[in-house]
Amino acid sequence: MPTPLPTPMPALLPPFTEETARAKVQAAEDAWNTRDPDRVALAYSEDSVWRNRDRFLTGRAEIRAFLADKWSRELDYRLRKELWSYTGNRISVRFEYEWHDTAGQCWRSHGNEQWEFDTTGLMRRREASINDIPITPADRRLP
Numbered sequence: 001m002p003t004p005l006p007t008p009m010p011a012l013l014p015p016f017t018e019e020t021a022r023a024k025v026q027a028a029e030d031a032w033n034t035r036d037p038d039r040v041a042l043a044y045s046e047d048s049v050w051r052n053r054d055r056f057l058t059g060r061a062e063i064r065a066f067l068a069d070k071w072s073r074e075l076d077y078r079l080r081k082e083l084w085s086y087t088g089n090r091i092s093v094r095f096e097y098e099w100h101d102t103a104g105q106c107w108r109s110h111g112n113e114q115w116e117f118d119t120t121g122l123m124r125r126r127e128a129s130i131n132d133i134p135i136t137p138a139d140r141r142l143p
Helices: 018-032 037-041 058-071
Strands: 044-052 055-058 076-086 090-100 106-117 123-135
Touching: 018 037, 018 076, 018 090, 037 058, 037 106, 055 058, 058 076
Parallel strands: 044 123
Antiparallel strands: 044 055, 076 090, 090 106, 106 123
């Protein structure tokens, strides 16, 4: 008897199911952990709008520049995201990431994000609230 072919992953487009929402969150985590601003920026629409902490960004070019600056300061960045909820074209996640600054101080950053996607699966809106906690290198738990 032939081995059945694996079921292909459905497209990660809205409206989201639990399966596609979880896959979208994992894809975002994987991309951000590359720390490649060019790659990560491609997940956002050309006119994407962000609120990141107290910064407001508009457009893929601003997002790319923001990410390049972020990862030049947040060294050895490691991120974990977890699906919080989803509906239609929106996903909410909680996340935690760890990094250290150029002086060697380690940090753990906690937060949540609300995402809204266009019909092609690009993120057109991102709202992020983030808090930073200083930690010791021994306290790091993300590989």
